Amino acid sequence: MQADDRLIAALDFHTIEDVEKLVETLGDSVSYYKVGMELFYSAGPQVITYLKRQNKNIFLDLKLHDIPNTVAEGLCSLMGLGADIVNVHASGGFTMMKTAAERLHAAAEARGVRCPKIIAVTILTSINEDDWRGLGMQCEIREQVVRLAKLAKEAGLDGVVASPQEAAAIRKACGTDFLIITPGVRPAGAAINDQSRIATPAAALKNGATHLVVGRPIRAADDPRAASEAIIKEMESVK
Ligand code: C5P
Numbered sequence: 001m002q003a004d005d006r007l008i009a010a011l012d013f014h015t016i017e018d019v020e021k022l023v024e025t026l027g028d029s030v031s032y033y034k035v036g037m038e039l040f041y042s043a044g045p046q047v048i049t050y051l052k053r054q055n056k057n058i059f060l061d062l063k064l065h066d067i068p069n070t071v072a073e074g075l076c077s078l079m080g081l082g083a084d085i086v087n088v089h090a091s092g093g094f095t096m097m098k099t100a101a102e103r104l105h106a107a108a109e110a111r112g113v114r115c116p117k118i119i120a121v122t123i124l125t126s127i128n129e130d131d132w133r134g135l136g137m138q139c140e141i142r143e144q145v146v147r148l149a150k151l152a153k154e155a156g157l158d159g160v161v162a163s164p165q166e167a168a169a170i171r172k173a174c175g176t177d178f179l180i181i182t183p184g185v186r187p188a189g190a191a192i193n194d195q196s197r198i199a200t201p202a203a204a205l206k207n208g209a210t211h212l213v214v215g216r217p218i219r220a221a222d223d224p225r226a227a228s229e230a231i232i233k234e235m236e237s238v239k
Pocket of ligand 1: 010012036061121122123124125126161162183184185193195213214215216217
């Protein structure tokens with residue numbers, strides 16, 4: 001089965017050997033991979049080099065969150081690796097996001113390389129109502145997600161990471177030309193794990209998601225390739 005670029009498989013492993021095993025198993029069925037902190041902190045840049053050699057697209061999900069200068073320079077350091085998407089936490093604020101986007105674009109132009117898409121994490125998909133109230137938040141999660149998405153757009157970012165349950169509201173607020181990447185995707189009957197605000201692959205796309213991040217439902221399946229193909233089949237039905 002041909003890959004669907006809208007599916008991003010999360011490589012939440014500690015070793016490059018585990019990555020190679022899964023990428024080989026999934027073969028042509030997956031063209032986009034997400035490298036997060038668990039893998040990048042232990043395996044480092046070699047994992048990006050490996051994925052690029054396999055002609056895969058890469059979402060480098062390191063969720064930078066610091067003062068504007070540190071985030072902007074951190075992203076400029078990461079740009080050399082050649083990931084297709086990088087990200088920051090929207091809760092770092094408008095100035096941080098704007099500085100990051102401007103400096104990343106300027107650095108790409110100066111180096112003559114393609115600038116990666118830069119997106120912002122709104123509210124983690126694992127956050128439930130209790131976590132939310134525990135943070136002292138008074139408004140609804142959805143309201144804050146939309147506020148952060150609009151802020152990210154205004155700051156010049158290319159899109160956001162959000163729950164599939166919030167994708168429709170973000171699409172309405174931010175228009176068509178905006179990436180909405182949704183983790184928290186669970187095929188019907190799959191284990192929910194530590195996620196909270198979830199939806200099925202088809203529902204996520206119908207809500208306006210542009211890309212789905214799927215980790216454990218593929219990685220921990222008895223047959224990961226069959227699991228990825230079943231998800232692609234469900235996604236194709238929404239095209
Ligand atoms: O295994 P599962 O499908 O829950 O994996 C989801 C992936 O998406 C994990 O790598 C997690 O770090 C990431 N993620 C998330 N929620 C966000 C941003 C990223 O679950 N808001």
